[in-house]
Amino acid sequence: MKNTILLLVFLLPAISFAHGGGEVEAGKVGKGVIAFEDHEGFKLSPESIKRMQFGYKKTEISGSITIPKEALVLALDENHVYTHINDYFKAIDVKILSKTKDSYSVSAVGLKVGVEVVIKGVSFLRVIDMDMNASEEEGEHHD
Numbered sequence: 045m046k047n048t049i050l051l052l053v054f055l056l057p058a059i060s061f062a063h064g065g066g067e068v069e070a071g072k073v074g075k076g077v078i079a080f081e082d083h084e085g086f087k088l089s090p091e092s093i094k095r096m097q098f099g100y101k102k103t104e105i106s107g108s109i110t111i112p113k114e115a116l117v118l119a120l121d122e123n124h125v126y127t128h129i130n131d132y133f134k135a136i137d138v139k140i141l142s143k144t145k146d147s148y149s150v151s152a153v154g155l156k157v158g159v160e161v162v163i164k165g166v167s168f169l170r171v172i173d174m175d176m177n178a179s180e181e182e183g184e185h186h187d
Contacts, residue, residue: 096168097164098128111125128160
């Protein structure tokens, strides 16, 4: 129960952030998220990026990178990392090549040399991403 409360306390600011402080509907662009494109991902305002203090690691070898465990989003049957390209954040599917106590080596087609992979602030991006994509998926089922 205590963990659930802590998780909610941690995630609520990110949800509010994605909604621009509660002023916009789910999945809509607001104060924090200033653009959303299916193929590009979402773009945060410069103020939001500064406030969130994201950490990045650039890929040095095309197709693979070693990242801290916190940078990997583990889903049921998918694994993702967030990239930061041309001011847009986007989750890309990765394959785990190996792991250690503190890190994962992953590979993906989208990991070209110089691409920034987010290694700090991933949980906030995940909440924003889920929120932005939620209304899109809900909208598809309202026929």
